[in-house]
Amino acid sequence: MSDNLLEIENLRIALNGDPEQEVVKGLDMEIKPGQTMCLVGESGSGKSLTALATMGLLPKVLVPHAGSIRMKGEELLTATPQRLRKLRATAMSMIFQEPMTALNPVARVGAQIEEVLEFHSDMSQSQRKRRAMEMMEAVHLPDVDKMYRSFPHQLSGGQRQRIMIAMALIMRPQLLIADEPTTALDVTTQAQILSLIRELREEQGTAVMFITHDMGVVSEIAEDVTVLKLGEVMETQPLDQLLRHPQTDYTRDLLRSVPSHVPRAASPDSSEKVVLSTQSLCKTYGGSGFIFKSREVNAAQDVSLALQHGRTLGIVGESGSGKSTVARCIMRLIDPTSGQIMVGDEDIAQMHQRDLKARRRKIQIVFQDPMRSLNPRREIGESIIEGPLNFGVPRAKAVERARELLELVGLPASAVDRFPHQFSGGQRQRIAIARALAVDPDILVADEAVSALDVSVQAQVLDLLAELQKRLGLGILFITHDLGVAAQICDEVMVMQHGRVVEYGPAGRVLGDPREEYTKALISAAPGRHWDFANFRPFSESGRAATSAPPSA
Known part of the structure; x- marks a missing residue:
């Protein structure tokens, strides 16, 4: 009898069961107890379909028409819906990519965690509540009493993802499937979630099937890696072996597409005038009310920046740092509380909407x-x-x-x-x-414009922006939480925290030799910072640190 926890053999999934329209083509994979297996590949490679087939959650139009999925020897593809319902949460569970769509928006998160226990255990209500709160503490949520009573929209993205992890692990399943659980999170929250999954795996002995397109994340959490392309397995190797000696051109191309954390050489200094600047820009929410005065939130405080023609200024920071608030104020999608926004020689900060129309030709935005x-x-x-x-x-x-x-x-x-x-x-x-x-336009604002894209597509879009900038002389304000992306596209970088500018200067200096502790913490949390993916070796073997700038910078 095999000692594997999960065995997938010759799995074939087709649209409406038609072999001519296969989307997963003869996939083979094994996961042992306590092992972390990463499935990587571009969108459409079959990663999520493999996970959904394992959980018995495939859409009806997608039919497994051949192959086998066995959990501790038990066939899952032919299991009854009742049996699969029993196995979910107890033997296997799943963390979905977007917790806001997976969580019930009108139910408190504590009740949603308890619901798993209600269906799969005979605990009393008080026991369920106690166990739910213990699990919330185990995933390092702050103030669990308050969290227990909160609705999903009252939590941050990282907190919602922790609730999903608590729900997935509360019955101590043997297999945890994590489908892109860190894609939209900032680097520090991402690092916390990866650390949490490792910690819980070690404590509970849970095997993990981790699905991602981010090779930086793979380098932080995987033990073994299976690379997929258009439903086919390209290769399966231990992590270190795959990163050092990829066997296929596709894997090599994936690795070369990962943005390096070494800042690129800066563009030549421009003698052109500044196309966009702000002075002491502030945005405050709340602070007024008919009867009771609400709490003031300073989303942006005294933000001053300058963007030159033909150059890229990056704004980086965690979620809630004020990056997007500054971008939306600059676009006048929201009205700033005070300060100047100079587009060319005109201050548009307090300009009436009817007068803004003619100015909008100069500045345009690309959303996430x-x-x-x-x-x-x-x-x-x-x-x-x-x-x-x-x-x-x-x-x-x-x-x-x-x-x-x-x-x-x-x-x-x-x-x-x-x-x-x-x-x-x-x-x-x-x-x-x-x-x-x-x-x-003279100015392009890109608000997390590549954060949800595959690394290869991301690289194509970044190359496109660089080409367009060179050809058209655009000034680009680039908002991102991905420091690797910032290092590859930005000439200057502004780091924000809690609405304030923490550090501002040339990208090579800010990302290569940061002066502020917050910037250093952001860089140290970035996944994949130790690997020189393009040359298939750690930075320690290439003679320079991941955060050191090239000499030309």
Whole structure:
């Protein structure tokens, strides 16, 4: 009898069971008790489908038509729904990628954790509550009494993810499946979640199937790695062996796409005038009320920055640091409380909305999620030409410009007649960039524009932005929590914490030789900072530290 906890053999999943439309093609994998196996690959590689098939949660249109999934020798593909329901939480459980969609928004999180115990144990209500609070403490949530009574929207992203981990582990399952659990989290929260999963695995002996596209995360948590591409296994190796000696071109390309934490050489100093600046910019929420005065929250305090023509200024920091607040104030999507916002020679900080229209041509924004910022009912051509039409450009000229822009961002001009859902995530982000460029702006604000993309697609979008900047002379304000991305695209970096600027200067100096303790803590928490992925070796063997800048910087 095998000593493996989970065995997947020749798994084949097809759309409507049609072998001609396979999305997982003969996958083989083994996980032993206490082992951490990472599944990596780009979107569409079959990572999440493998996890959902193991849990018995595949959509009905996706059918496993061949192969076997065995948990301690028990076949899962032919198990009854009742049996699978029994196995979930007790033998295997899953942490989903987005806790806000996995948690019930109208139920308190304590009750949601208790619900697992209610279905899978005979504990009394008081015992369930006590066990839930113990589990919340085990995942290092602060003030568990308050957390127990909170609703999901009252928690931070990292806290919601900890609630999901508590729910997944409360019945002490033998297998934990974590599907991209750290994708949208900032580096310090990400480091905490990875440490927590390692700690709980060691304490409870739980095996982990960890799904991610982030090779930095892989380097921090994996023992063994299975690389997938379009539903097929490219290779399976122990972590160190895979990072040092990848066996396939696909794995080598994945590793080379990981943004290095070594800051790139800075662009030549520009003699051009500053295209965007702020002076003592502040944004305060609350502090007023008809009867009771609400608590004031200083989302941005005395923020001063300057962006030159043809250069990139990065704003980095944890969630809640004020990065996006500053970006939205600059775009006048929200009104600043005080301070100046100079676009060229004009202060738009207190300008009336009707007077802002003409100025909006100079500054455009690319949001984090293009699927939410593009109208799903409109052809992408219509979305791209909307801005020019609002500024009086004839429709025929605007359509022709839209076709040119699509080719500029690497898409066919014929795509103007297609809808957003007909494109991949990376292609949609390219469309969002084309839409922003349609009114010929001087300034592009990118708010976490690559954070949800695969590393290879992320690298393509970053290369595209660099190319467009060189060709069009754009000034780019780049908001990100990924220090590797910041190191590869930014000329200057501003670090924010609790609404204040902590450190500001050339990227090579701020990221390569930080002066402030907070900046040092951010850098030390970044996953993959010790590996020189492009050269398949640790930085300790390449003769320089991960945070040292190249001489040209």
